[in-house]
Amino acid sequence: MRQNQLTRENFHVFQANAKNALKQSRTVTSVLICAGTGCIAGGSLKIYDNIKAECESRGIAVYVGLKHDSDAEKSLHVKMSGCHGFCEMGPLVHIEPLGIMYIHVKPEDCHEIIEKTILGGEIIDRLVYHLDGTAYPKQEDIPFYKKQHRVVLENCGRSDAEDMEEYIAKDGYAAFEKALFEMSDEEICRTITDSGLRGRGGGGFPAGKKWESARKQTAEQKYIVCNGDEGDPGAFMDRSVMEGNPHSVLEGMMIAGLAVGASEGYIYVRAEYPLAVSRLKTAIEKAEAFGLLGEHVMGTGFSFRIHVNRGAGAFVCGEGSALTASIEGNRGMPRVKPPRTVEHGLWAEPTVLNNVETFANVPLILRNGVDWYRSIGTPTSPGTKAFALTGNVVNTGLIEVPMGTTIREVVFDIGGGIRNGKKFKAVQIGGPSGGATTASREHLDLPLDFDSLKGIGAMIGSGGLVVMDEDTCMVEVARFFMRFTQNESCGKCVPCREGTKRMLEILDRILDNKGSLEDLDLLEELADTISHTALCGLGQSACKPVQSTLKYFRNEYLAHVVDHHCPICNREKPHPIIDAEKCKGCGKCRRNCPAEAITGETKQPHAIDGGKCINCGACVQNCPFGAITAAKEG
């Protein structure tokens, strides 16, 4: 379809055809292979190739895209989908309409999948998720998915991310079309305000309020910027949305463009997400070819273009003014506010800057209405939130739950509790800008929403939930985050540049068991100063992990500074043991040890220095006499 021919009627015809094609496609078996970063790392592209090759060798005809009336009868769809979220179990293969989900699929399993499941309708028990002796062949029955409420991520994992027709068949771009022809800019802003949508990037600022103030600006040129610089270590929600449902991000930005009167949009994506960049670029090309992006969209006066900018590795660029500086081709350093980004943003023009998940929520709100949106979540934090659940928890992955779900539900029901039967200790919420919560009942039953978390000194941040077990020293965790922020401090303002460095030195000293009680006071004083005087959000929140661990896990600090012995850090680490009876003193283990932790004379029994050993197991593998026993998992 040529761009200049596209009208509203054409769109409706296309949409109707797409819906029909989707309906027809549903009558045919589909094999969906997860092509998120996680599953690709596990070899899912090879699985895709093998399934295709297997079909070819058997003469099974496979559809490309949706099934249309004009297509000849074929027997199978083979698609690459976005992230299912259960990355731990990847590579994942989904079979519709049977609703079967196979986990840990290997390329060599493809033959069997085609033979037994596709042709025979039989479930292969070996590839099905099992828990406590029960098999869960269907995705929706698996406890990890059961408590989730997937709205934003619904199409990730169920659709081919690169197929725009499928997105339109599932009501994609319908919200944009409605906004374009039926709503005024004011109405769009009001709808977003009424929905109570709050920015998913950290602070939870009401999106409608932001849009409304940008709309009121009189500048000729305004910009929409999407923040895909998901820099928090331990967070990958935005990556999954950009990879799995890129059109929803574009649609949200286009609606924002309509609402505030902008004609240019930028998506700033982390350099570490090459797949997200390529999926977004493909999506933009397709939308342009279809005439949804570009000049005079659907024959109206509205023009909108979207550019993709790749970051170059600077955490601070997640901060609004640093991000716009980086798009302009400068060092990504924040500036003093006000003026705020909505008044003085990219190229000094009014700019709406929201994060990926926020934009992905927008089409859903316009399509399903404010009441529907408000029926999910809590009154002050409506909707759902995607979290990256990681750390020492049984089920790690990407989850989406209504706002207000408790930490207990997330960690124990969805996450399946702590790995290896250990005890739960803490959850770090919001990465280096957030805080830790404890195992106390009060914290476990705390609803995950913007306001409740602020009350205990944590924040949703971008949504990383890192679960820690009893073997994690919280002082070490605090130092980990402090080292991260210190490393990423851009150096513009003194409190952050110098202050975080001093805090890191103190934490190093404490962890070396050379600290004193005064050090704790000094930490608190520095944290207080930095959080009040740093220039940007990165610096202001840099001390939160230290402050919250000092508050809730003071005992662990005291163990370091008073007893000078931490029961976790200083306990003897497990390491392999050499049986002196069996050891012939050949020296093979000594030569192969990467840490030079093994000593001994030739033809004499060797020994391992527990202090130096990194427990890599190289010696165990290399011993020709089976004299070395591996350390137990600890």
Next chain:
Amino acid sequence: MEQQLKRVREIASSYENDPANLIAILQAIQTEFKYLSEEALTLVAQALEISPARVFSVATFYENFSLEAKGRHIIRVCTGTACHVRKSQPIYEALHQELGLSGKHCTSPDGLFTLETVACLGACGLAPVMTVDGEVHAKMTPEAALALIADIREKEGAAQ
């Protein structure tokens, strides 16, 4: 070098010599030559009609840019939160030892490997992870990492 600078000029003009595209230009140069040489940076400044200082300031600000030549294979160990709590540090240490690195040098003496860390690859469900030349390896252990190195060395040896 002449050839290289010619390419740099081409890259800059493919981005319309626009200073707003400075980061993208540097990324393209780095992808092609694995690092940013002083000559290349100076030439970019000329082409974009901005001061060399500005080009250097951007090149040194972002972590992805390297002003030093890198090894043939780039290994990045993830030290993000999830990988950290699932013990990525021993992997880094084992590689560091194996490659004979010391202090600030992160490229092995034979020029085969450069060892780096990365804050988070977003593959936390598969922690700990590392990448070798961009390919993600999941659920790593120090021994598996050393095996990967041995593999590459063998292939390199066979190629010579």
